[in-house]
Amino acid sequence: MNVMLIFLAAVAAIIFWWLSGQRLTSKPWLETGSVQLPGHDGAERQRLPAPAVKIGLFVFLGVVGAVFSLAVSAYFMRMASTDWWATPVPRLLWVNTAALALSSAALQWAKREAVHGRMEVLRPALAAGLALAIFFLVGQIQAWRELTAAGYVLADNPSNSFFYMLTGLHGLHILGGLAVLAHTTVRAFSTAVATDRLRLSVDLSAIYSHFMLAVWLLLFALFAGWANDFVDLCRTLLS
Template identity: 50%
Template sequence: MTIVVAFLVLVIGIAAWWLSTQRIMSKPWLEIGVIDEPPGAGPPAAAKIGLCVFLAVAGVLFALSISAYSMRLQAADWWPLPAPRLLWFNTGLLILASATLEWTKAQSRHASLDGVRFGLVGAGVFTLAFVVGQLVVWRELVEEGYFLASNPANAFFYLMTGLHGLHVMGGLVALARVTLRAFSADEVGVERGKLRLGVELCAIYWHFLLVVWLVLFALIAGWAGDFFEICRQALS
């Protein structure tokens, strides 16, 4: 549980820092300046705060899953399943999706509508390919006899990858809405502010998905055993 507490402190610290940079405590009625200030100069949008809260809750959920995993793998009946090579390819796809959305965010700041459209479609394609790749991994493991109820390690693998997959699918719904908004926007700049906000939120969410997946991949590949032991010794 000490690992979970440390992770929660880290998540809360990052959330507090991010909120402090968004001028949460500012008083707009006391601000001095023109009315038509740039969108980034005022208080943060409610959507950004909502996403930050959601990511904190999701981070806690994954932290609890990782903590349960770290405690359960010490049992005698734990037989780790092999990490399929396809997981490496899937990881590359998610990295490309996250990088593409970061590039798309830069395009939105430069008011390049074509670049935004291209980036959103590209990120969607990479992410869909990641989801399909994860399903293929599941099918391969089942065909090799690694069933859900066969071993606790199998159950944790399907649980954590499935939980991550659900978050990815939810992000795809939001990404599809932003993509439709991008293709319905005109070159004059109508709804451009909402589009820029949507791209930024998607980029933040995809970076979160990537970080979580890298941690899960380290667990699945068996690299995290020594790390957990170091954490236990450091926090004991």
């Protein structure tokens, strides 16, 4: 329960911090002018409040974070049972983690290039992020196959069930993000693309990718046993 509350508090703090910087409390009908920022071509462009779709994404990520926090809390409570045997972590998960981290870095690179309007660099950055995310999903399926071949099946013990459930849930969210990222990548290679809409799509894809990377790092630490050591350390310091 303590782990769940800490995770929810962290998610809420991140959302509040982001919303506080998006001029959501501004009153445009009372403003006599608009804030101007220099564009990449030397012209001035208007700074607008955050689009509703971006706010909706952060609300959705808050819900996703709550779902994973509940699952992690249940994991900690269940592992105290006598019928719990830890599931070994396949070495392939290290490669998958690196691929997901590189995918997130590629999308951050694409986000920066989209801001400056450099389409010739944006396109390969998006393609790299998409390919690495697909590689991550394929690697996760292969890790499942290695575990089942070694006898660690779904119904063998609660640890196996949680491993398949959490990695499967995370994989489904990655798959959903891939659908949006693939659509964004195809639009980037189109000749008639709206720059502002493409920039927003790249920004949303990057935010989603960073969040799912953070969730996966938490899950990976959980499976590897590092999270357990951290919780024990915190309990020792608080007692």
